[in-house]
Amino acid sequence: MAKNKNNQAIWHSRIKKKSSTLFQKVGSSISIDKRLYEEDIKGSIAHVEMLFKQKIISFKIKNKIIYGLGKIEKEINKNKFEFNEKYEDIHMNIEKRLFQIIGEEAGYIHIARSRNDQVITDFKLWIKSATKEINLNLNKIIRSTIKISEKNIKTIMPGFTHLKNAQAISFAHYLMAYVEMFSRDKKRFENNLNSLNENPLGVVALTGTSFNIDRNYTTKKLGFKIPTNNSIDTVSDRDFVLDFLYSVSVCSVHISRIAEELIIWSSDGFNLIHLSDKVVTGSSIMPQKKIQIYLNI
DSSP: OOOOGGGOOTTTTTOOSOOOHHHHHHHOOHHHHGGGHHHHHHHHHHHHHHHHHTTSSOHHHHHHHHHHHHHHHHHHHTTOOOOOGGGOSHHHHHHHHHHHHHGGGGGGGGTTOOHHHHHHHHHHHHHHHHHHHHHHHHHHHHHHHHHHHHTOTTOEEEEEETTEEEEEEEHHHHHHHHHHHHHHHHHHHHHHHHHHTEEOTTOTTTTOOSSOOOHHHHHHHTTOSEEOSOHHHHHHOOHHHHHHHHHHHHHHHHHHHHHHHHHHHTSTTTOOOOOOGGGOEEOSSOTTOEESOOOOO
8 A cells, every 4th residue: 555654635646735724714614514523434434344345455454444433433522633624624634533543554444435425425324314303303393282282172262364363263273283384394304315315435536436345235334225326416416405405494484483473472462372481581671571482593
């Protein structure tokens, strides 16, 4: 294996001059993508395990890399890891630290892999995890809303149109409207999981690799269903991000809607509901004022 003296950038033999400080700031994404560290380490471990399985790296090298990655994860969890803008992103920050921990053998981690397929793999794993967490919370909201509705079938309240009293309605009927909204939100997130379940790892920069890798192995290891079909499409695909953002936006509108209605109902003009002191705040200049609800959505 070629030596990487002084732990230089992978592209140092092609680009001789040092990047300007301004360019480093513009090109760096570490302040954002450092949140992907768990997914990046998980993907790297699956990758080196696959490289060993395919007899591309030795058992000793695989274990050294996994040891180093485990140590890095502990450092990050304990806030003892130094993220450096000079190394641009989470991938290179971790890789540079790996060189410091285990030496030149850290370079083997980059065999048959590019940051192109690495970042998409990380991102998909992160969004998959976020989607599942959101759906768990939606399930809780739906269940608790149904429970409250069952106790308030005969609770009568005014139904409003354009903030005017319109018709008498059951409070349960009102609440069940949000069960419908949140159920649709849940379906949107569930549908997104289909596109998130295709494994990008192994398409490398654009057209794959000549190494005899096993994409089905990493697919299973990382919890995907199938590998992606086309490498060119894979490295440029961000549809799954837009799908996630759209689903989050719609769900946020529904949350904002019920929050705004609670604000209106608790105002002096309506005086329809009173909220517990546990969920209210006050005014910094008017001590007599009780702000019924204080939300930033």
